[in-house]
């Protein structure tokens with residue numbers, strides 16, 4: 001079985017059984033925390049279209065999206081980083097277990113830190129990502145911080161995908177960048193989950209906006 005087929009089989013079983021297992025056998029409901037399959041397929045399609053070599057996900061969770069993004073690496077295409085401070089405490093390493101089942105444990109670098117602690121230091125280093133997926137702490141200020149810092153370490157032409165765009169906190173944070181910094185939403189696939197909620201928005205950050213020191217456009 002190819003890595004991609006094995007990866008898909010692992011995720012499909014996680015959804016069909018609606019169960020993911022942690023290292024010590026703890027059970028989690030896949031559908032409660034994971035990006036649906038069509039959303040993952042869309043992110044991979046976008047990564048392929050961009051020719052993304054370096055991808056990063058904020059929020060590994062049960063590992064679903066990371067399995068898809070990391071399986072691109074096995075095809076020789078990508079390097080994937082997943083950030084999650086709670087992988088061992090809250091999730092009993094279930095994301096890592098799923099990656100192992102998919103044979104992808106060596107294709108993902110897990111950063112066990114809060115994104116708000118890890119991301120600010122990156123821009124000063126030469127780390128650049130071609131595609132970032134934001135699916136960590138969904139509170140307004142956290143999404144705002146994730147977007148602000150990720151934009152600073154995105155390669156030219158890179159994109160940020162935001163999950164759970166139906167949430168007012170997430171939509172509000174995105175609104176700041178769209179209304180104040182002219183970030184473009186380059187695609188809105190209209191993907192919805194089982195509950196009919198809109199999921200993904202793709203953002204194209206800009207850093208060429210000339211603003212006066214007191215510029216501010218109310219966005220909520």
Ligand SMILES: C[S@@+](CC[C@H](N)C(=O)[O-])C[C@H]1O[C@@H](n2cnc3c(N)ncnc32)[C@H](O)[C@@H]1O
Pocket residue numbers: 033034035057058059060061062063064065066083084085086087090091113114115116135136137142
């Ligand atoms: C909705 S789940 C992510 C699901 C995953 N993207 C998937 O494949 O479907 C949100 C994850 O964000 C993580 N998280 C919460 N706060 C975080 C923070 N400050 N920095 C990074 N990750 C965080 C949680 O531990 C959880 O695993």
